[in-house]
Amino acid sequence: MQTFVRLMIMFTLAVAAADSRAQAKPEDQLLPEPPPPDCNNYIMQNRPVFNAKQRACHYFSNIISPSGTFGSLFFAGIAQWRDDPPEWGQGMHGFGRRFGTRYAQGIAKSTGEFVFGEVFREDPRMLPSTKAGFWGRSLHALVNPLVVEVPKKRFAVSRLAGALSSGFAGRAWYPDRLNSIGQAFARSGSAMGGYVGSSFFTEFRPDFLNLVGRIFGAKPDPKTKTKIQTEK
Amino acid sequence: MHNMTRFRPRILFKLAIALWVLSLVSCVPFRQFRDNKPGDARRQDTFVPQSSFCLNNEHKPTGHDYYLGFIEFDDMGELWDQKKDNQLEHVKQLIDKAKQKSLDCGQDGRIQTVTFIHGWKNNASDDTGNVWGFRQALEEGICDRYYRAHPTSSTLPEQTSGPCASAKKEFQNQRPAKEDPIPLVGIFIGWRGNVTNVPVIKEFTFWDRRDAAIRIPGPSLTAVLHDIMDRTKACLDPKDTNYETCPGSNSSALVVGHSFGGMVMERALAQAMVERILDAEQSMPKQAMEAASGRPQHVHVDPCENGSALSDSDHHLRPPADLIIFVNSAAPATESRQTLTFLKDRQIYFCGVNPTALESDLKHRYREQPLFLSITSKGDTATNFAMPIGQYPSYITKSFRKYDPPEPLEIPKQSTYYMHSTANLAPLQSHSITGCSDEDLKNVPPGTHDIRITINGKHYCIIRKWDHKNEKDVWNTTPYWIMQMPADIVPDHGTIFTNEFQKLLAQLLYQFDNHAQKAGLKPHFTK
Numbered sequence: 001m002q003t004f005v006r007l008m009i010m011f012t013l014a015v016a017a018a019d020s021r022a023q024a025k026p027e028d029q030l031l032p033e034p035p036p037p038d039c040n041n042y043i044m045q046n047r048p049v050f051n052a053k054q055r056a057c058h059y060f061s062n063i064i065s066p067s068g069t070f071g072s073l074f075f076a077g078i079a080q081w082r083d084d085p086p087e088w089g090q091g092m093h094g095f096g097r098r099f100g101t102r103y104a105q106g107i108a109k110s111t112g113e114f115v116f117g118e119v120f121r122e123d124p125r126m127l128p129s130t131k132a133g134f135w136g137r138s139l140h141a142l143v144n145p146l147v148v149e150v151p152k153k154r155f156a157v158s159r160l161a162g163a164l165s166s167g168f169a170g171r172a173w174y175p176d177r178l179n180s181i182g183q184a185f186a187r188s189g190s191a192m193g194g195y196v197g198s199s200f201f202t203e204f205r206p207d208f209l210n211l212v213g214r215i216f217g218a219k220p221d222p223k224t225k226t227k228i229q230t231e232k
Numbered sequence: 233m234h235n236m237t238r239f240r241p242r243i244l245f246k247l248a249i250a251l252w253v254l255s256l257v258s259c260v261p262f263r264q265f266r267d268n269k270p271g272d273a274r275r276q277d278t279f280v281p282q283s284s285f286c287l288n289n290e291h292k293p294t295g296h297d298y299y300l301g302f303i304e305f306d307d308m309g310e311l312w313d314q315k316k317d318n319q320l321e322h323v324k325q326l327i328d329k330a331k332q333k334s335l336d337c338g339q340d341g342r343i344q345t346v347t348f349i350h351g352w353k354n355n356a357s358d359d360t361g362n363v364w365g366f367r368q369a370l371e372e373g374i375c376d377r378y379y380r381a382h383p384t385s386s387t388l389p390e391q392t393s394g395p396c397a398s399a400k401k402e403f404q405n406q407r408p409a410k411e412d413p414i415p416l417v418g419i420f421i422g423w424r425g426n427v428t429n430v431p432v433i434k435e436f437t438f439w440d441r442r443d444a445a446i447r448i449p450g451p452s453l454t455a456v457l458h459d460i461m462d463r464t465k466a467c468l469d470p471k472d473t474n475y476e477t478c479p480g481s482n483s484s485a486l487v488v489g490h491s492f493g494g495m496v497m498e499r500a501l502a503q504a505m506v507e508r509i510l511d512a513e514q515s516m517p518k519q520a521m522e523a524a525s526g527r528p529q530h531v532h533v534d535p536c537e538n539g540s541a542l543s544d545s546d547h548h549l550r551p552p553a554d555l556i557i558f559v560n561s562a563a564p565a566t567e568s569r570q571t572l573t574f575l576k577d578r579q580i581y582f583c584g585v586n587p588t589a590l591e592s593d594l595k596h597r598y599r600e601q602p603l604f605l606s607i608t609s610k611g612d613t614a615t616n617f618a619m620p621i622g623q624y625p626s627y628i629t630k631s632f633r634k635y636d637p638p639e640p641l642e643i644p645k646q647s648t649y650y651m652h653s654t655a656n657l658a659p660l661q662s663h664s665i666t667g668c669s670d671e672d673l674k675n676v677p678p679g680t681h682d683i684r685i686t687i688n689g690k691h692y693c694i695i696r697k698w699d700h701k702n703e704k705d706v707w708n709t710t711p712y713w714i715m716q717m718p719a720d721i722v723p724d725h726g727t728i729f730t731n732e733f734q735k736l737l738a739q740l741l742y743q744f745d746n747h748a749q750k751a752g753l754k755p756h757f758t759k
Contacts, residue, residue, distance in 0.1 A: 033282065033296050034273035034358065042361030042729055046368075064431040206719035209611030 050123050058124050059114035063107050072102040087175040101173065105166045109191055112165025117158035122148045124158065126195075126202050141203040145195035159195055166191035258429040264312035265357040265422065266302040266319065274358050277302045277313075278322045280329065281415075286337035288412050293378050295395035298370035299415060301326045303456055304356050304422040309448040311456070320456055323419055324463050330415035331468045331480040339414050341479030344486065344745055345464045346370065347419040347457065351491025351562065352441050353434065353726070356422025362490070363420060365729025369737050370418040375399035376738035377413035380406075398731060399738075402686055416741075419460055423448050425492065438622055442562070445492035449499035457500055461485040461552040475547045476754070484554040484746045484755075488737070490728055491614075494561025494606070501556060502571050505603070508552060509580055512757040515548035521759060534681075535758045536583035539598035542754045549756040551582065551603060555744045558606040558654070559733075560725050562615055564623060565649040565657050568606065568712065572660065573639065575710035582711035584755045585746055597753060600681060601744060602713035608655035611719030614726070615653040623651050640707035655714050661697065662708040663715040668693040685739040687721065687732050 036043055039057035047054060062068065076099035080090065088094045117124055127149055129140035148156045167188025171179050201208070266277035279300040285291040301323035304312040313319045327345060335341040354360040375396030383403040425441055428434050464485040467478035475481050489497030513521075542549065574580075584601030591597075608615060627650060638644040642659035654660055668684060668691040683694040694715070698706035708714060721732040746755060 033279055036364055037358045040359055040361045040364060041726075042364040042368075045361070045727060046729075046731070061431070066432050066435055069432050206611055206723055209609075209613060209719045209724060212611075212613055212617065 050125070052118060055114065055117055055124060059110055062110040068103065068106050072099050072106060075102050085175055085178060087177070097173075101170065104173075105169055105187070105191070108169035109162040109166035109194075111162075113158045113162030116161035120157050122156060122158045126199050128203050128205075137203050138200075141200045142196065144199040144203070145192065159192075163188045163191040163195065254430055260355065260424070260426045260428060262307070262424065264304050265355060266304060267313070277319045278326045280326070284333075286333075286412070287374070287378055288337075289382065292382075293371070293374050293396050293413075295371060297374045297413075297416075298367070299326050299330045299417040300367065300370065300420065301417070302356050302420045302422060305448055305453060307424050307444055307447070309450040309452055311452050320459060323460065327417055327460070327463050328468065330417045331483070334415050335468060335479050337412070339412070340482065341468045342746070343415045343417055343464065343480070343483045344373075344741060345417045345419060345460060345483070346373070346741065347421060347460055347485070347487045349421040349423075349487075349489040349493035349497050350425055351489075351493040351560075351726075352425050352438065352445075354425045356420060360426055361729070365734075366418055366420055369729055369734040370416055371395070372399065372731075372734040373416050373738040373741050374413050376402075376735070376742060377409075377411070379403040380409040380742070381412050383408055398688060398735070401689070402735070417464075421453075421456075421493075423496070439625075441492060442495075442622070445495050445562075446499070449496050453496070453500045454504050457487065457497075458504065458552060461487075465550070465552070476542060482746050482754070484744070485552070486555045486557065486741060486744065487553050488557045488559060489561065490559045491562045491725065494558035495563030495567065497556065498558060498561070498563050498567045498571075501553075502567070505551075505553075505556075506571065506574055509574075509578075509757060512549050512551075513578065513580070513759075515546065516757070516759055534600065535581040536598040536600050538595055539583050539756075539758070542756055546756065549758070550754055551757060553603070554584070554746070554755055555602060555740070556604050557737075557740070558604070559728055560608050560612045560615060560722065561606055561653055561655065562619060562725075563653060564619075565652055565654040565660065566646070568604075568654040568660075568714075569649050571604065572708065572710060572712050575712055576639075576708070579759050580711065581758050582755065583758055584744060585753045587743060587745070600711070601755065602711050604712040605740075606655045606712070606714045608653060608716050609719055609722035609724065610716050611723050612725040614724070616656050619653060619656075620651045627651060655716055657714075660708050661714045661716065662706065662710070663694055663696055663713050665692050665694050665715060665717050665721075667691065683743055685736065685743075687735045687739075690720070692718075 038051070038053045044054065044057065044061075050058065076095060079098045079102075080095050083090065088097045113124060116122070126144050129137050129144075131137050131140060145159055146156055147153060148158070167184045167186070167190075170187055171184055174183070265275065267275055268277055269275040279298075281294075281298065282296040283291065283294050287293060287297060301319070303319045303323055306312050311318065311320065327343070330343045331341045334343050348362075348366050350356075350360075350362040354362040356363065358364065376399050379396060379399040380403055383406045384400045424444060426434070427437050427440065464483045465481055467473070467475065468480035469478065472478040487497060487501070489495070582601050582603045583598040586596055586599040589596040589599075627647065630650070632645065632647040632650065634644055635646065636644075640659045643649065643657065648657070670691065672684065672691065672693060681696050681699065685692050685694070698709055717736070721736055722728055722730060746753075
């Protein structure tokens with residue numbers, strides 16, 4: 001009983017102390033600025049060199065992302081329309097297999113890239129070039145998937161590993177006709193093509209978005225435009 | 233097939249359980265993030281610079297030279313912290329502290345406050361990106377002013393690395409500005425912009441968070457914003473009533489809202505600002521009123537030219553904020569249309585102190601400035617392309633009319649305003665940002681209305697459209713500037729705190745400050 005009373009008194013005192021600290025004025029408890037968190041979207045966009053935790057965050061944000069999900073849905077839709085491969089049939093079942101395949105290949109690609117990136121300490125981001133001309137920028141976009149720039153410029157082992165993982169992962173479920181080593185390499189090649197496409201998008205993103213803005217931006221009503229021109 | 237029918241319910245059940253668990257663990261807590269929890273720096277609601285020195289010849293920026301405070305609102309628009317000694321009180325104390333430092337450093341108690349309201353998928357915690365982006369933007373503001381006053385003369389790597397690296401490069405070999413950086417106070421207004429961290433699913437919270445952004449701007453937020461602006465422009469000594477000369481009163485207040493934060497801001501401030509403008513109108517000199525009433529609407533005469541210094545009795549003409557910026561605002565243009573037509577019909581203008589005019593040039597010491605600035609990236613596909621889709625479900629349940637005659641002529645339907653954001657409607661745009669040459673930047677003619685800025689070595693001019701086209705073609709000549717910026721500065725809707733945008737903001741903070749060296753001159757409304 002005595003122990004219980006002691007515990008209760010200690011608990012009450014501890015709560016009171018914590019409460020008085022919580023109510024202290026800000027001047028009394030100013031702490032130094034906290035270190036930046038590891039993985040918020042500002043840090044992920046602006047940090048010059050990624051640490052292991054940031055590489056892991058980049059990996060997790062890649063495997064469940066709107067672009068991965070909607071990209072897989074889009075390409076599964078095209079494959080469904082082309083009935084590719086015909087062995088998987090049509091309907092929801094066929095579409096599910098096609099979507100699952102693309103999504104699983106995407107996960108395999110990201111996982112391969114992440115594992116090798118951790119081993120070789122490679123930064124997974126593709127940086128845009130500092131050049132100005134179209135051809136210079138295009139060349140940079142073409143070469144970029146094969147090169148990592150951070151921490152130093154060298155061949156990107158992790159991306160090659162990612163592409164091969166993606167190509168060979170499909171061997172577990174593709175129909176026998178498409179399950180040869182040659183086909184797996186072909187799928188790896190197309191995964192590498194995905195890196196090139198992504199590199200081009202990174203490089204020309206501002207120009208592309210400016211163009212989209214011009215195409216989809218609100219335009220004056222054509223009838224009114226004619227009316228204004230007539231008035232002038 | 234038999235296997236499939238037996239198998240599917242089990243899979244679906246497991247999937248549902250997994251989704252339920254995922255949504256539970258990924259739910260963003262509904263709480264106040266800055267509650268001064270003892271020992272946790274991530275939960276403090278105010279921060280002061282790490283060094284207590286004045287920034288001058290002897291002391292350079294350290295990377296943490298700004299003041300920062302947080303004020304949070306709940307999902308219904310009420311202040312989270314309703315204690316007597318709450319976040320708002322701490323922010324007011326922070327503003328006074330910054331003014332005292334400015335006074336101690338010989339800067340007449342002058343400070344600049346920047347109040348920021350975030351948008352969708354953000355809140356006041358360190359876990360979302362805007363808090364850190366805002367911190368960096370504030371430091372960039374300090375760096376910009378410091379290296380304007382103390383330009384580097386060397387390109388040695390040690391001269392262009394460390395804190396403020398890019399600002400050092402920007403002002404190399406330039407003529408130094410007169411004033412050392414004044415204290416910069418950032419105030420981060422938080423609300424529940426982020427409800428879940430589940431990828432993909434959080435994209436579908438658009439409508440729910442849009443409704444929250446409509447609910448939040450109420451009396452509490454309007455009062456807080458006015459408290460911040462009034463405290464910024466008040467005398468440091470509360471007993472002093474000599475508004476035009478007392479220490480601290482020459483401070484400037486800027487407000488920035490991003491995405492839905494722009495909508496929150498516009499809804500919270502527009503009506504209150506209109507009221508202040510109507511008050512100011514009553515205090516305007518008779519001459520200005522008569523000149524405005526006789527002036528046809530499409531003729532734009534520079535109302536700020538030959539402006540005189542304000543006296544104590546003119547303090548009604550001073551606005552509560554020096555600039556209100558909406559970045560990639562996700563508010564439909566129906567929000568801005570009424571403010572625009574109010575300013576246009578009444579021919580209200582806003583004169584600011586011209587930082588580029590020489591002191592002897594009395595004609596151009598004031599220049600036309602924006603009170604509202606809506607700026608959207610050309611790469612912002614969310615407001616440009618997705619917003620009309622997002623607005624469609626609510627569009628079909630509402631009634632819209634046609635304007636007769638339309639103002640501007642190019643937009644005859646009310647629904648066009650509802651479906652698009654302000655800066656994405658070309659006929660409403662008043663300015664444009666274009667690339668400039670070195671020559672453009674060196675040879676600034678007196679009285680120019682163009683604003684010239686340099687971002688990472690690239691020069692941009694913010695030009696008035698009506699200076700470069702037939703004046704009749706540009707409808708918006710009001711102090712509500714509307715423009716689009718290149719995607720090089722802000723690439724898309726969400727990524728606002730790029731280094732380029734931080735620099736743009738830093739230069740706007742400088743351009744639209746009150747500039748103490750021009751004593752007696754204050755920003756004011758005119759006709």
